[in-house]
Amino acid sequence: MEKMFETLMYRSRWILAPIYLGLSVAVLALAIKFFIELAHLMLEIWTIKEVDMILIVLTLIDLAMVGGLLIMVMMSGYENFVSQLDIDEDEEKLSWLGKMDSSSLKAKIAAAIVAISSIHLLKVFMGVENISGENLKWYVIIHLTFVGSAFAMGYLDALTKHGKH
Structure with a gap:
């Protein structure tokens, strides 16, 4: 059973x-x-x-x-x-394929989210005359939350890897 x-x-x-x-x-x-x-x-x-x-x-x-x-x-x-x-031998293989474990994937996702958030925030800043100060403040807070989360995840991952060795 x-x-x-x-x-x-x-x-x-x-x-x-x-x-x-x-x-x-x-x-x-x-x-x-x-x-x-x-x-x-x-x-x-x-x-x-x-x-x-x-x-x-x-x-x-x-x-x-x-x-x-x-x-x-x-x-x-x-x-x-x-x-x-x-993947066939004669087919091009992406260099990162097979090398990215769930931990490194998580780090890449966090970095990509921060980059995407940065671009979105830049777009908001470009149209700042069309947005209230309150909304702008929240965009910045949300972006900083993404940045802080990415750093925290990276730091915790580094601590975990350091503790394993």
């Missing part, structure tokens, strides 16, 4: 596979949104204000970073929690 329970529990990790595959649909959605924004920029390049152009470019950077984060989570999560990716 115990062996059957353990086997069932171990094989249940495959429930995560469609979730990771679903993230590729989210990457596709981001790509579509990216090219819509890019087309918007290119169609209005001659008439758009510089500040508005910078905001669109920051949006493009934001979308690209979220896409990269999704790819990291999708592929590393699959490798860490479901099964190792079987």
